[in-house]
Amino acid sequence: MMIETTNYYRWRKFKNRFFQFLLIMAAIAVLTPILLIVQYTFVKGAGSLNLDFFTNLPKPVGEVGGGMRHAILGTLYLVAIGAAIAVPIGIMAGIYLAEFDKKSALSRILSFAIDLLTGVPSIIVGIFAYILLVVPMKSFNAMAGGVALSIIILPIVTRATEEILKLVPDHIREAGLALGIPRWKVIFMIVVPGSFKGIFTGVMLAISRAAGETAPLLFTAFGNMYMSYRIDQPMASLPVQIYNYAISPFEDWQRQAWGGAFVLIIIVLGINLTSRAIINRNELINFFSELKKKLNSKKA
Template sequence: MASLARRRATDHIVKAISTAFAALSLILLAWILWTLIARGLPALGPNVFTRITLPPGHEGGLLNAIVGSLIQIVVALVIGTPIGLFCGTFLAENGRGTQIANVVRFINDVLLSAPSILIGLFVYQLLVVPVGGFSGWAGAAALAVIIIPVVVRTTEDMLNLVPIGLREAAFALGAPQWKVVTMVTWRAARAGIMTGILLALARAAGETAPLLFTSLGNNGWSLDMSGPMASLPIAIYQYAASPFDDWVALAWAGALIITVGVLTLNILSRLVLAKMK
């Protein structure tokens, strides 16, 4: 009886501590969101979406940074998603128990946990130094490296959840392996794969450090990815430390835009997963 009472007391204590830390996390999150809304919403006017960066006092906006971020993220998604999808498919369908799969999985885990600034330095040495200048292509490549390991891990995990009986039934009907993968396993795991892609996109959208070493930033309007290109995270980084009040206000507005975008992607991924289930 004494042992049972002690276990119950320990259980209550652990539950109380866990609940307290969860409540503290929610309070901190609500505090951050409230500060972001209180500072960013008043600065979120039409000029933010219709004007490019202008000198202090000229009511500039973030149009060039928003468009630059969208271009680089879309290019990174186009580069990273197929690589991550096919790599994750290989690990789940063809590489089970092989040494090369273990090596690929280990490297992917390293990339998944690597600081984004190291990825930026890697792409800087690979694409910026040989070319002799910063570019939007280098920024997109850095974001693609961030996207790839997330898609690889999600794809492999989702395909491993597909019952082996589905594959065996398709093979019994005489379907080749490529058709089994594309018509059976991908379809069965499409909800989880799509969720992983959206989460990878949300992670890459707010990265600043890799872009500082690759696309650098641009205060003017430019759609040329062969030169420095503006992006929203870099604009926030630059404006937040500015001594000008209007640029600081733009930094808060940009932070609110990124937060809303990432939150929307996370909610969308949940809705997609629930609908496909």
């Protein structure tokens, strides 16, 4: 038998290279927007950040300076309300879908409803919360904003929990049952804790998504220009504040809008990165202890 480099082999090698090239291009295309967004908001926004921006409230039009303390805290407050409502319900619903009554009518309807809910435009979610909570209370209020955000968070958490739990092989559940452990304990003490990382990541993803939403807050939490912690009163948030400042005719406000945009991106990225750091803390600890060892051995 002869082993020689045929034309066919070269052609096959070329095809292989070509498709590899296409995939690398696609990967770069995915990376480009995020890098550009961070870079652009950094260039435009970092300049307007100073201590005042974080500690002060807006100044009257015409006066330079002032900050967005109320909007930064407002965003955290609103997201906390939304998460407090949606995360427990979402995780429970996800567990129900993955672990109980897989083929029942209720779980099929629920599954379909979650797909629909994921697809509902966020402005519609805002209108719903407006009708539900703003109209009867006769005032824009933080609660309505929190509820609107919870509707954004809910389907993401539910779906993430369900998908993560479906990855747990059935023989793990059977092993638990075979030990004479009741089904609900197998689920809550073995299956769910084993998937904690994945569920936590899903929750964080949903929360950072909600932190950046503007539309559901426009006519629910509405926004204001002063510090407020009252759940029955309008509350400022970064996205709405950015929106209002950006469309204003005042240069100083437009400058601050960029600053707000930059802070918002940092918050969202920060949530993502810290959650990753938390779930990978063992790997981090290992990484640093390895690093220490290496440095020590170099010294010696």
